[in-house]
Amino acid sequence: MSKSLQAIRGMNDILPEQTPLWRYFEGTVARLLDNYGYKQIRMPIVEFTELFKRSIGEVTDIVEKEMYTFEDRNGDSLTLRPEGTAACVRAVLEHGLTGAGQPQKLWYIGPMFRHERPQKGRYRQFHQIGLEVFNIDGPDIDAELIVLTWRLWGLLGIRDAVKLELNSLGTSESRGRYKVALVEYLSAHLDKLDEDSQRRLKTNPLRVLDTKNADTQAVLVNAPKMADYLDDESRIHFEGLKARLDAAGIPFVINTKLVRGLDYYSKTVFEWVTDKLGAQGTVCAGGRYDGLVEQMGGKPTTGVGFAMGIERLILLLETLEQVPEEISRQVDVYLCAFGEAAELAALALSEKVRDELPNLRLQVNAGAGSFKSQFKKADKSGALYALILGDDELAQQVIGFKPLRGQGEQQNIAFDALAAHLATCVVQG
Numbered sequence: 001m002s003k004s005l006q007a008i009r010g011m012n013d014i015l016p017e018q019t020p021l022w023r024y025f026e027g028t029v030a031r032l033l034d035n036y037g038y039k040q041i042r043m044p045i046v047e048f049t050e051l052f053k054r055s056i057g058e059v060t061d062i063v064e065k066e067m068y069t070f071e072d073r074n075g076d077s078l079t080l081r082p083e084g085t086a087a088c089v090r091a092v093l094e095h096g097l098t099g100a101g102q103p104q105k106l107w108y109i110g111p112m113f114r115h116e117r118p119q120k121g122r123y124r125q126f127h128q129i130g131l132e133v134f135n136i137d138g139p140d141i142d143a144e145l146i147v148l149t150w151r152l153w154g155l156l157g158i159r160d161a162v163k164l165e166l167n168s169l170g171t172s173e174s175r176g177r178y179k180v181a182l183v184e185y186l187s188a189h190l191d192k193l194d195e196d197s198q199r200r201l202k203t204n205p206l207r208v209l210d211t212k213n214a215d216t217q218a219v220l221v222n223a224p225k226m227a228d229y230l231d232d233e234s235r236i237h238f239e240g241l242k243a244r245l246d247a248a249g250i251p252f253v254i255n256t257k258l259v260r261g262l263d264y265y266s267k268t269v270f271e272w273v274t275d276k277l278g279a280q281g282t283v284c285a286g287g288r289y290d291g292l293v294e295q296m297g298g299k300p301t302t303g304v305g306f307a308m309g310i311e312r313l314i315l316l317l318e319t320l321e322q323v324p325e326e327i328s329r330q331v332d333v334y335l336c337a338f339g340e341a342a343e344l345a346a347l348a349l350s351e352k353v354r355d356e357l358p359n360l361r362l363q364v365n366a367g368a369g370s371f372k373s374q375f376k377k378a379d380k381s382g383a384l385y386a387l388i389l390g391d392d393e394l395a396q397q398v399i400g401f402k403p404l405r406g407q408g409e410q411q412n413i414a415f416d417a418l419a420a421h422l423a424t425c426v427v428q429g
């Protein structure tokens with residue numbers, strides 16, 4: 001196929017054979033978030049470039065080299081959203097959702113865009129489900145975010161494969177004092193730092209902790225630790241969170257190098273990581289960002305949130321063989337009709353059945369075909385039962401009911417009794 005007719009590298013089609021798993025995953029998360037009292041918000045996919053620069057920070061991988069930025073026909077600089085928090089904060093401010101200190105528990109789902117090197121678990125268009133909570137300050141809500149993800153891992157059957165890493169970046173004051181100490185230490189080892197880290201030391205020193213470079217990592221082993229610089233407020237918050245995780249029975253490890261890629265975090269930061277996906281091991285990540293709303297022009301408003309990468313979690317479900325068998329079956333009953341008169345009757349009958357059983361997944365054969373070919377389609381559809389309507393059945397106002405997966409004998413059912421019969425043998429979702 002010519003190049004112009006291919007999808008863009010790193011941007012994937014999600015094919016019909018994959019969508020049942022996506023819908024299962026998304027449905028499971030959506031139900032869970034409903035149960036915990038989170039409300040969905042939907043933001044545009046494109047925003048002014050300035051929004052991301054201001055919120056994510058100029059000296060971050062995303063803003064420095066990953067954004068899809070373009071000029072629109074008015075000459076405005078626009079960017080495909082690389083993450084959801086910035087747009088969510090913008091929307092919340094624009095619509096006054098956090099006015100007068102009002103708490104908000106929000107979630108969103110959708111595609112994000114980053115110009116990274118595509119590889120397993122890393123794409124240029126990928127999908128996140130994110131949560132953002134505003135105006136709830138305490139460690140109780142940080143704990144709730146973690147507890148509900150833990151419950152989600154349980155529902156999905158992947159708890160054993162993920163590990164919680166936790167750190168505190170402190171208030172901006174304690175972070176400021178830590179930065180001074182870190183810069184002093186790293187400056188004394190400047191020649192051993194990689195080029196990126198040398199640059200970041202001047203622009204955003206905390207990001208050096210995040211380096212993947214082995215030499216720099218070796219230097220970091222003896223670097224000052226944030227934990228030793230936390231002020232009382234940050235420490236009490238962090239202790240409060242840890243106590244709650246203990247109470248909920250959620251295991252965690254403290255990772256003092258965990259700083260997260262974005263500039264806006266404060267106090268709690270966390271990541272759920274797995275060793276089952278190779279290098280792309282973080283499936284869910286987030287933290288507290290108490291200064292962000294103000295930085296974006298709002299009144300002081302605390303915030304905490306996370307985002308999970310749907311592709312990575314889907315990969316994990318597949319890797320761990322935690323794809324429930326029943327989700328791939330999308331047809332309960334397949335109706336075969338032979339001849340014009342039977343087709344007309346089948347249409348009327350199937351609509352009547354749908355009236356009575358709105359959740360029944362009933363596929364009516366289209367495109368006619370011989371008995372053999374329709375039956376083959378019925379079987380291939382994955383349906384549990386075939387319904388068979390020919391001239392003989394029509395004359396008697398009955399329909400043939402044939403189990404396709406070895407549950408009992410074929411029998412004739414009167415038209416009038418069909419819906420009731422199907423209701424007894426098909427479990428409806």
Ligand code: ATP
Nearest residue numbers: 116121122123126261282283284285307308309312
């Ligand atoms: P990484 O360190 O893997 O690049 P990140 O810190 O840039 O991740 P976040 O911005 O915190 O990621 O996004 C939250 C989650 O979204 C990640 O933990 C991951 O699961 C997912 N994610 C981020 N970037 C990508 C991508 N390019 N492709 C697929 N999933 C991604």
Ligand code: MG
Nearest residue numbers: 061114116261
């Ligand atoms: Mg990244």
